[in-house]
Each structure stands twice: as C-alpha cells, then as structure tokens.
Amino acid sequence: MMLVRRRFLHAVAAVLALPAAVRMAWAQAPQGTPKLTQILRADLQGQEQKVQETTVNILDLGPGIGAPWHMHPGAQELLYVMEGGVIVEIEGQGAKLVKSGDIALIPAEIPHLARNDSMSMPAKALVMHSRSDKDKPFVVPVKRSS
Secondary structure (H helix, E strand, O other), X not given: OHHHHHHHHHHHXXXXXXXXXXXXXXXXXXXXXXXXXEEEEEEOOOOOOOOOEEEEEEEEEOOOOEEEEEEOOOEEEEEEEEEOEEEEEEOXXXXXXXEOOOEEEEOOOOOEEEEOOOOOOOEEEEEEEEEOOOOOOOOEEOOOOO
C-alpha cells in the first residue's frame, strides 16, 4: 500500500515538474467561471478494482470565483492548494480555509463546494479524485436552500 502511494506521489511530482507543457494547457478561463484542466486520467493497477480510476486536475479560481455545491458519486476528492487560498465547505463540517501547501480530503457522496473569497488574488489547486465506479457520473450538482 505504501509503495503504491509513493509511486502515485512520484507520478504527481513528475507531472508538476513539467511546467512548460502544463502552462500551455492553462489558458485563461472566461471571466467569472472556474477553470478545471485535467492533467491525468488513468485506471489504477494492483488495487483489486476497489478504485477503478483516478483523475488529477488543476483548478484555477479567479478572485471571487467558486464552484457550486456538488458531489462526486463514488469518488473521494483530495484538494491540494498550490497558490492562494481556497474555502472548502463540506456538508456537515462547515467551511475551512485551505491555504497554499495544505490539503483537504472530501469524502465520496458528500455535497461540497470550493471557492476563492479573495477579491484580488487568484487561487490554484491540484484536485485528485479516486473513483470506485467510473460508469457513474463524475459530478452531480446539488441544490441547497439558501
């Protein structure tokens, strides 16, 4: 298990070590919308199919921008903030500021959101999902009463 985790972290580090190629994929998003750039999507091996797929994405949140309430059926989410700060709100846990260098774990099937409350600084995060059933929808919007 530790060896698999170590190999995964090495793969993520290798992806992050390619800034020129990755930066080309980071074109500016339209004003007022979050931008999610997928940098990896692969089936896992040696996991007895308990996790069918892992996705790794870059989430760019401009000042004051956020993703709406949603959940990922059968998918746990890890959100690692690379730049700025991201408010992560998980149903039943409240809101938490995740600063650059920190990580948030979001359980599968739990409604949540992520937003950048700064009005002047953008935020960037590495977002990883481990899915137990890749035939289910990747993301499902969740309506919440205000």
